[in-house]
Amino acid sequence: MNDVPIKLSKFTGSIYRCTQVYANEILKQFGLTSGSYPYLLTLLSNDGINQNQISRELDIDKAMSAREIKKLIRFGYVEKEIDPEDARAYKLYLMEEGRSLIPEVLQAMNHWNNIITQGLNDQEKKELVRMLDIVLKEAKYYRCIQKSDA
Amino acid sequence: MNDVPIKLSKFTGSIYRCTQVYANEILKQFGLTSGSYPYLLTLLSNDGINQNQISRELDIDKAMSAREIKKLIRFGYVEKEIDPEDARAYKLYLMEEGRSLIPEVLQAMNHWNNIITQGLNDQEKKELVRMLDIVLKEAKYYRCIQKSDA
DNA sequence: ATTTATTAGTTGTCTAGTCAACTTTGCAGC
DNA sequence: GCTGCAAAGTTGACTAGACAACTAATAAAT
Numbered sequence: 001m002n003d004v005p006i007k008l009s010k011f012t013g014s015i016y017r018c019t020q021v022y023a024n025e026i027l028k029q030f031g032l033t034s035g036s037y038p039y040l041l042t043l044l045s046n047d048g049i050n051q052n053q054i055s056r057e058l059d060i061d062k063a064m065s066a067r068e069i070k071k072l073i074r075f076g077y078v079e080k081e082i083d084p085e086d087a088r089a090y091k092l093y094l095m096e097e098g099r100s101l102i103p104e105v106l107q108a109m110n111h112w113n114n115i116i117t118q119g120l121n122d123q124e125k126k127e128l129v130r131m132l133d134i135v136l137k138e139a140k141y142y143r144c145i146q147k148s149d150a
Numbered sequence: 151m152n153d154v155p156i157k158l159s160k161f162t163g164s165i166y167r168c169t170q171v172y173a174n175e176i177l178k179q180f181g182l183t184s185g186s187y188p189y190l191l192t193l194l195s196n197d198g199i200n201q202n203q204i205s206r207e208l209d210i211d212k213a214m215s216a217r218e219i220k221k222l223i224r225f226g227y228v229e230k231e232i233d234p235e236d237a238r239a240y241k242l243y244l245m246e247e248g249r250s251l252i253p254e255v256l257q258a259m260n261h262w263n264n265i266i267t268q269g270l271n272d273q274e275k276k277e278l279v280r281m282l283d284i285v286l287k288e289a290k291y292y293r294c295i296q297k298s299d300a
Numbered sequence: 301a302t303t304t305a306t307t308a309g310t311t312g313t314c315t316a317g318t319c320a321a322c323t324t325t326g327c328a329g330c
Numbered sequence: 331g332c333t334g335c336a337a338a339g340t341t342g343a344c345t346a347g348a349c350a351a352c353t354a355a356t357a358a359a360t
Contacts, residue, residue: 006256008263009169010188011282014209016166017317018289019159020346024318035346038160052308059164064347066310088308088355106156113158115292119284128285131278132161134269139168142265170316171348185316202338214317216340238325238338 008135019112026108030101031075037105039068040077043094044102050089059140072098158285169262176258180251181225187255189218193228193244194252200239209290222248 023034032040038058043049046057051069055062069092072078077098080090094102117125173184182190188208193199196207201219205212219242222228227248230240244252267275 005279006191006259006263007279008267008282009173009259010208011279011286012162012165012169013188014286015162015282015289017209018286018293019162021293021318022289023159024345033345038163041156050308058160059167060346061348062309063311063349066308068346070310083308086308086356090309109156109159112292113156116285116289117158119288120281124281127277128281129155129157129161131270131274132158132165135266135278136161136164136168138269139165139172139266142262143168143171167347174315174348183315200338210316211318212339213319213341216338218316220340233338236326236338240339 015116018116022112023109026112027105030105032101032105035064036068036072037109039065039072040094040098040102040105041109043078043092044099047093048091050083050091052089054092077101165266168266172262173259176262177255180255182251182255185214186218186222187259189215189222190227190244190248190252190255191259193242194249197243198241200233200241202239204242227251 020034023037027033027037038060039054042054042057046054049057051065052062054069055065058065069078069080073080075097077095079093079095081093083089083091117128120128170184173187177183177187188210189204192204192207196204199207201215202212204219205215208215219228219230223230225247227245229243229245231243233239233241267278270278
């Protein structure tokens, strides 16, 4: 019996929830929430991406993305225009208003990531992120697979 | 600059969401959902615990716990009785009905944890869980702290 | 060229989870 | 004994997110 204890799920879940609480607290000064900041940060390095692509990038349902993007547009942080090469899709762009608050958002979230990992040394931090990356790839793959072979 | 990239939050979030999708899919045969199984599993090794304690144990708001426990009681999986030593609290107990489906639930969730970590060797798996434990402790601590010093 | 299958986006409905306000009970201190 | 104050639980209102069903547009198949 070589089980990775179910603790992995427990820990990632609890860390996720703590992060949401922190993010909501720290981001409300910008009118943002834990649900909206990932979209802003993703757009920063993916100008012109569409909603489906950003959904896949974040592993969040496209229904959530549609509503979240709508909110960001309402706030004037993001803009969307029809993709001239595909009339179904919208290309998303950061507006100056949105781009300007990214440094603070990024700093706040980096701060959080730094303090919650302060019990690890530099080597361990790198290892942790490396391993989570590997785990996520499998999780993304099997999330879909499992449905069919039950 | 020695930042743990914000990727830590991104990865834990995505892994969490994938796990929820899997859990919902695999647990629906038992009438359970991703939200209810942690309560069952926690009760297995914490007979007689109360709702506030279980909420802290799972890092989930007590409002959620109240509603989730109510559901488990309605299903006949859990029972609650007033703590004879504290009339405010209810002591929670697993019913036979609930206890009987735990092996399958546990197996399904262990399976998930095993497959998503199959890209890691045994030593790495242990390391990962150890580090997440450390990270979670800090996250739980600072989730509260940060609110006051902003 | 027309059917067929995919893909982007939207909307409705549901679960997961947080926060705030409240009630009841217990536990101080005096 | 009261007068606070903290803890257990509940409820309402809200955000985060998943899933299904749908429309419209593209791509593939024949």
